[in-house]
Amino acid sequence: xxxxxxxRVGWLLAAVLLxxxxxxxxxxxxxxxxxxxxxxxxxxxxxxLSQHAAQHDAILATLALLQPASEGSGAxxxxxxxxxxxxxxxxxxSGTGPWSGVPAQDVPALAAAEAASRAAGRAALGPVDLAAGxxxxxxxxxxxxxxxxxxxxxxxxxAEGPPGAAVVWLERAGQRFTLQRGAGGxxxxxxxxxxxLDFAKTLAAQSQPFDLRVSEHIGWARWPWxxxxxxxxxxxxxxxxxxxxxxxxxxxxxxRELLRLGQVGRLNAxxxxxxxxxxELNQPLTAVLxxxxxxxxxxxxxxxxxxxxxxxxxxxxxxxxxxxxDVLARLRRLVEPAAGSTPQTVPxxxxxxxxxxxxxxELERAGVQASARCExxxxxxxxxxxxxxxxVHNLIGNAVQALQQVASADRRLELVAExxxxxxxxxxxxxxxxxxxxxxPRLFEPFFTTRDGGLGLGLSLCETLAAGMGGRLSGANxxxxxGAVFTLxxxxxxxxxxxxxxx
Numbered sequence: 001x002x003x004x005x006x007x008r009v010g011w012l013l014a015a016v017l018l019x020x021x022x023x024x025x026x027x028x029x030x031x032x033x034x035x036x037x038x039x040x041x042x043x044x045x046x047x048x049l050s051q052h053a054a055q056h057d058a059i060l061a062t063l064a065l066l067q068p069a070s071e072g073s074g075a076x077x078x079x080x081x082x083x084x085x086x087x088x089x090x091x092x093x094s095g096t097g098p099w100s101g102v103p104a105q106d107v108p109a110l111a112a113a114e115a116a117s118r119a120a121g122r123a124a125l126g127p128v129d130l131a132a133g134x135x136x137x138x139x140x141x142x143x144x145x146x147x148x149x150x151x152x153x154x155x156x157x158x159a160e161g162p163p164g165a166a167v168v169w170l171e172r173a174g175q176r177f178t179l180q181r182g183a184g185g186x187x188x189x190x191x192x193x194x195x196x197l198d199f200a201k202t203l204a205a206q207s208q209p210f211d212l213r214v215s216e217h218i219g220w221a222r223w224p225w226x227x228x229x230x231x232x233x234x235x236x237x238x239x240x241x242x243x244x245x246x247x248x249x250x251x252x253x254x255x256r257e258l259l260r261l262g263q264v265g266r267l268n269a270x271x272x273x274x275x276x277x278x279x280e281l282n283q284p285l286t287a288v289l290x291x292x293x294x295x296x297x298x299x300x301x302x303x304x305x306x307x308x309x310x311x312x313x314x315x316x317x318x319x320x321x322x323x324x325x326d327v328l329a330r331l332r333r334l335v336e337p338a339a340g341s342t343p344q345t346v347p348x349x350x351x352x353x354x355x356x357x358x359x360x361x362e363l364e365r366a367g368v369q370a371s372a373r374c375e376x377x378x379x380x381x382x383x384x385x386x387x388x389x390x391x392v393h394n395l396i397g398n399a400v401q402a403l404q405q406v407a408s409a410d411r412r413l414e415l416v417a418e419x420x421x422x423x424x425x426x427x428x429x430x431x432x433x434x435x436x437x438x439x440x441p442r443l444f445e446p447f448f449t450t451r452d453g454g455l456g457l458g459l460s461l462c463e464t465l466a467a468g469m470g471g472r473l474s475g476a477n478x479x480x481x482x483g484a485v486f487t488l489x490x491x492x493x494x495x496x497x498x499x500x501x502x503x
Contacts, residue, residue, distance in 0.1 A: 015239040019232035030224045042199035042214040053205030060123045060139035063146045089149035113138035123207040130175035166216035194218045292318040343382045345493040348417035349374035367408040374417040380493035381424035387465040395428040402432035424492045429485040434477040443475045
């Protein structure tokens with residue numbers, strides 16, 4: 001039963017591990033797909049915003065090339081707002097005069113940006129107010145310089161950009177402007193649950209070196225729970241199917257082993273029965289032979305006329321008696337356990353585990369709590385494996401039958417293998433009612449049984465098999481408690497010496 005519980009826990013653990021591994025693989029694949037889509041869409045946003053920045057450079061470069069002839073020729077650049085919604089204001093400065101139309105605190109910054117533009121030969125970034133989503137872009141010209149005031153709120157991410165769950169913002173010098181605040185409108189994913197995806201890259205415009213940042217968290221609701229649940233169910237069903245198939249194979253193997261042991265047991269029991277019959281008939285047949293032989297001699301000595309017929313009858317009687325004796329001897333030789341079989345090295349731990357595994361369904365049906373222990377774990381004995389198997393299974397079967405007489409909660413069976421010098425000692429102890437005192441001296445006597453319908457050959461056969469392997473089988477009541485204990489002693493492997501025979 002303990003082995004069955006361990007097996008059930010093992011299969012449950014296998015199902016959990018398989019479901020977890022498959023679910024993890026599905027989650028990682030989904031996360032990889034999310035990451036690939038996120039990076040693709042973030043790069044689209046970067047490309048679109050970089051194109052807008054390049055567009056601003058192009059506007060200023062065009063204005064610098066199309067210098068008006070004089071101040072009175074008009075200011076057509078003021079109509080740029082109609083074409084480009086992000087252009088809030090266009091300023092023009094000619095000659096050496098200051099920039100006009102801007103707050104006084106921005107004039108020095110515009111002048112510095114104009115100087116930087118003149119030195120670099122391209123547009124330069126002027127005053128930046130990312131909190132309000134505004135900044136100036138200046139292009140130095142001769143004789144006229146231009147400045148654009150850009151409104152970032154008019155530059156939302158492209159429709160091809162990241163979904164609403166992503167947060168998109170621009171950063172520069174500690175300032176930040178959020179272009180898209182995400183699905184919850186929080187504008188920040190740092191404290192959001194679930195893994196987070198991040199993208200950071202500077203706009204591809206030297207004049208407007210803003211850092212683009214995109215962040216998106218994969219909320220738990222966006223994970224493929226349906227697929228993971230389906231995989232978990234499939235895993236559980238698959239493991240259950242494999243467990244059922246292996247259990248069916250184990251049952252088939254167990255049934256074959258039980259059938260084999262039953263056949264061997266019946267054959268050995270028949271041998272034991274034949275040996276008993278031969279023993280019982282041997283003396284009468286010997287007497288018949290002796291009597292008929294004597295009659296033949298007496299009749300032959302008297303020489304009467306009827307003596308030939310009497311001699312023929314006695315000869316036929318003697319011939320039939322010899323024939324009966326030969327038949328019984330031949331029957332005994334055919335069915336008795338094979339003598340002189342080659343002993344083998346048998347590991348007791350594996351033998352006990354195999355015996356309990358084979359008897360597991362019977363033990364579970366009877367409600368018997370069975371356990372096996374081997375000290376040391378590699379203890380080995382020299383024995384005939386088939387005979388040793390039969391002894392152990394016979395003792396387990398007797399113990400199970402005895403345990404039927406006690407309450408189910410008290411049914412315990414313990415198999416212990418221990419080393420005792422040059423011997424290996426195997427004990428089979430149950431918590432049954434024990435052995436009646438009057439039955440103890442006759443335990444191994446042929447045809448003696450205390451069970452209805454029993455032949456009384458099982459223990460006798462086990463003792464014969466044990467003795468044939470150089471061992472000894474004994475039985476007694478358990479010390480300090482109820483129950484019976486049977487002890488089988490066999491020579492340890494590698495310790496065969498003069499004192500290793502039956503004791």
